[in-house]
Amino acid sequence: MTDSIRILMCAPDHYDVDYVINPWMEGNIHKSARDRSVEQWNQLYHAIKERAIVELVEPQKGWPDMVFTANAGLVLGDNAIVSRFYHKERQGEEPYFKEWFANNGFNVFELPKDLPFEGAGDALFDREGRWLWAGYGFRSELDSHPYIAQWLDTEVLSLRLIDERFYHLDTCFCPLTGGYLLYYPPAFDAYSNRLIELRIPEEKRIIVEEPDAVKFACNAVNINHTIIMNQISESLKQRLNDVGFEVVQTPLSEFLKAGGAAKCLTLRVNEPVLEDVHASTPVESRTVQLTGHLLDAGIMNKALDMVVENGGSFKVLNFELGLERQSTSAAQVRVSAPDHNVMEEIMTQLIDLGAVALPQEVCDINTETVAKAGVAPDDFYVSTIYPTEVRVNCEWVKVQNQRMDAAIVVDPQNMTAECRLLRDLQKGDHVMVGVDGIRTVRQAEDRDQRNGKKEFTFMGSGVSSERRVELLVEQIAWEMRQVRDQGGKVVVTAGPVVIHTGGAQHLAKLIREGYVHALLGGNAIAVHDIEQAMMGTSLGVDMQRGIPVSGGHRHHLKVINAVRGCGNIAQAVEQGLITKGVMYECVKNNVPFALAGSIRDDGPLPDTEMDLIKAQSRYAELIQGTDMILMLSTMLHSIGVGNMTPAGVKMVCVDINPAVVTKLSDRGSVESVGIVTDVGLFLSLLVQQLDKLTHPYPVVSTV
Numbered sequence: 001m002t003d004s005i006r007i008l009m010c011a012p013d014h015y016d017v018d019y020v021i022n023p024w025m026e027g028n029i030h031k032s033a034r035d036r037s038v039e040q041w042n043q044l045y046h047a048i049k050e051r052a053i054v055e056l057v058e059p060q061k062g063w064p065d066m067v068f069t070a071n072a073g074l075v076l077g078d079n080a081i082v083s084r085f086y087h088k089e090r091q092g093e094e095p096y097f098k099e100w101f102a103n104n105g106f107n108v109f110e111l112p113k114d115l116p117f118e119g120a121g122d123a124l125f126d127r128e129g130r131w132l133w134a135g136y137g138f139r140s141e142l143d144s145h146p147y148i149a150q151w152l153d154t155e156v157l158s159l160r161l162i163d164e165r166f167y168h169l170d171t172c173f174c175p176l177t178g179g180y181l182l183y184y185p186p187a188f189d190a191y192s193n194r195l196i197e198l199r200i201p202e203e204k205r206i207i208v209e210e211p212d213a214v215k216f217a218c219n220a221v222n223i224n225h226t227i228i229m230n231q232i233s234e235s236l237k238q239r240l241n242d243v244g245f246e247v248v249q250t251p252l253s254e255f256l257k258a259g260g261a262a263k264c265l266t267l268r269v270n271e272p273v274l275e276d277v278h279a280s281t282p283v284e285s286r287t288v289q290l291t292g293h294l295l296d297a298g299i300m301n302k303a304l305d306m307v308v309e310n311g312g313s314f315k316v317l318n319f320e321l322g323l324e325r326q327s328t329s330a331a332q333v334r335v336s337a338p339d340h341n342v343m344e345e346i347m348t349q350l351i352d353l354g355a356v357a358l359p360q361e362v363c364d365i366n367t368e369t370v371a372k373a374g375v376a377p378d379d380f381y382v383s384t385i386y387p388t389e390v391r392v393n394c395e396w397v398k399v400q401n402q403r404m405d406a407a408i409v410v411d412p413q414n415m416t417a418e419c420r421l422l423r424d425l426q427k428g429d430h431v432m433v434g435v436d437g438i439r440t441v442r443q444a445e446d447r448d449q450r451n452g453k454k455e456f457t458f459m460g461s462g463v464s465s466e467r468r469v470e471l472l473v474e475q476i477a478w479e480m481r482q483v484r485d486q487g488g489k490v491v492v493t494a495g496p497v498v499i500h501t502g503g504a505q506h507l508a509k510l511i512r513e514g515y516v517h518a519l520l521g522g523n524a525i526a527v528h529d530i531e532q533a534m535m536g537t538s539l540g541v542d543m544q545r546g547i548p549v550s551g552g553h554r555h556h557l558k559v560i561n562a563v564r565g566c567g568n569i570a571q572a573v574e575q576g577l578i579t580k581g582v583m584y585e586c587v588k589n590n591v592p593f594a595l596a597g598s599i600r601d602d603g604p605l606p607d608t609e610m611d612l613i614k615a616q617s618r619y620a621e622l623i624q625g626t627d628m629i630l631m632l633s634t635m636l637h638s639i640g641v642g643n644m645t646p647a648g649v650k651m652v653c654v655d656i657n658p659a660v661v662t663k664l665s666d667r668g669s670v671e672s673v674g675i676v677t678d679v680g681l682f683l684s685l686l687v688q689q690l691d692k693l694t695h696p697y698p699v700v701s702t703v
């Protein structure tokens, strides 16, 4: 006969709701009925005592939550890890639980004082004894899991809790005899749910619906094939019966007021040790260095929030605060992740924020050789828009052709590194894999830039509101004039809506006056620009009167056909077929243009490049060295341009749809601004503003 299960409980002599440390306690301070608490605890005690040996720990005055012995610690065999409570309101319980474990013959392990772990409330053994599920996110720290794995010599699987109602693992997760699992998936992040599904076969996963979950149905005491729990729905009871469990329901409403139920009130103290199970945990930890305007630029918050949102945890090891407005700060942060993949994702995003490994940890990048042309090694590092350096032969090498969504190919002999699209990878290329030995150089926004106080600095505003459009246009005009007059480069990518909204004349003027140095678009902007130039319509609508013209729906095809007859747009201009408009001005002013084909194209025009790879290459060629890009009402081409543009290029994204503007201008406010407005109106205002800068004083007739 197997040893009887031994369970530790603590009488509710001093139980009450004296403070709030979880959502269930809110509004319940001193509202637990004393008599009913005692009655409910006794009923649970007797239900358990009929099926197991119950040990008692002496309740202590002033520690009302001591009744929840699940949080006393975690036991496996002769070893006990005493809890380290997250909230000070429960930290006074620790000595009493430690004393009980010591007095009952356990080897007691204690975590560092600043490393919270709340015992079996956040750690539950798979009932087949194969591994330990360990929760983190509210009360226990991920960094406690490697200690647990080592001290208890068991495999630890980390589960991240994301719903504060289920702040302890045992409130939403209950391993059952026979390898079954009673749990509430929405209490966990996606990674954790995938891990559960990998380990527990579908037929053994009993998913609890929310109405039962909020009654703490998962907070159940499983003794062999009996489950003792708070009242639950008939359907859940039936499902448990169907897989062979006897359900014993006992009311625990008074303890729910403190955020606990059956399992919380118990701690199994004779968990069996499986000889063939040994310490392992996929938890990884790295220490990184962050420097910059960590507080006023929000880098520190972004970094730490990102770590947690990706399923990791952090500990700030030290922080040197920059004391002057212009001085920078530095911080060393220890980052932990439940496994290597999560760590890589976190490190990739930290690197984007400018984090670097500690000097003593800096090592060369890892590379793997391309085995098949066009295919990168699995774990290749995906490049970003930010200037990047990689460690090669113990030297930092700047990555050339910086762009997002590429691999980084290094040549150790020549000490070079460059971004290379997957399709351009050649067999034998050395491609960077992993996240070691890389750093990015982030352009620090200073306080004034962020607060828009610097005169005529490119003001990042995220997504504009209408009332700010005029102000932004003024600044953009000033910037464009600066770029032009300093011999810089402005590239425009535009969609056919520019033409439909009457913007052709304004864009043509910008080109004519030297503000545009390259035009990137699709078939449509050229088609409808030339349609308007030749026939006065756009999409068959008379641009002067704003009404459709008879047969107008054929105009754009007539135009395409005429240009095809000439050979291409330039020849159509030279032959006098096209005498005005955007494309006319490009030809006449030698402004290069690239038209990238798409599935929607009519014709297409002879100049439209239907080979997408070639079109992308031509775009990239024309973007080289640009200082500023205007993205005018074309989501497709603007995203394509954004993907191939490195950080440091100022971007103006104009679209009527805020969502599009937000997406396109999401590159940090130092270099991008989004303007939600009609593109025709924007271009009209821009031309007016540039005219004002060119002729600041209105010409007064002297006649």
Ligand SMILES: NC(=O)c1ccc[n+]([C@@H]2O[C@H](COP(=O)([O-])OP(=O)(O)OC[C@H]3O[C@@H](n4cnc5c(N)ncnc54)[C@H](O)[C@@H]3O)[C@@H](O)[C@H]2O)c1
Pocket (backbone or CB within 6 Å): 495, 496, 497, 501, 521, 522, 523, 524, 525, 527, 556, 596, 597, 598, 600, 601, 602, 603, 633, 634, 635, 636, 637, 654, 655, 656, 657, 660, 677, 678, 679, 680
């Ligand atoms: N006849 C043709 O050959 C033809 C016709 C249409 C599109 N196309 C092709 O399809 C592809 C996608 O076209 P696209 O870039 O126009 O489509 P898109 O959907 O990518 O972008 C159009 C953008 O214009 C915005 N917009 C609409 N009205 C606006 C206004 N008044 N002011 C400001 N913004 C406004 C929309 O919100 C949208 O973001 C292109 O390659 C184009 O050449 C071809």
Ligand SMILES: NC(=[NH2+])NCCC[C@H](N)C(=O)O
Pocket (backbone or CB within 6 Å): 021, 022, 025, 065, 068, 070, 071, 090, 120, 121, 122, 168, 170, 171, 258, 259, 260, 261, 263, 264
């Ligand atoms: N294993 C558990 N879920 N214990 C419940 C503990 C309840 C207690 N009021 C707390 O917030 O800590």
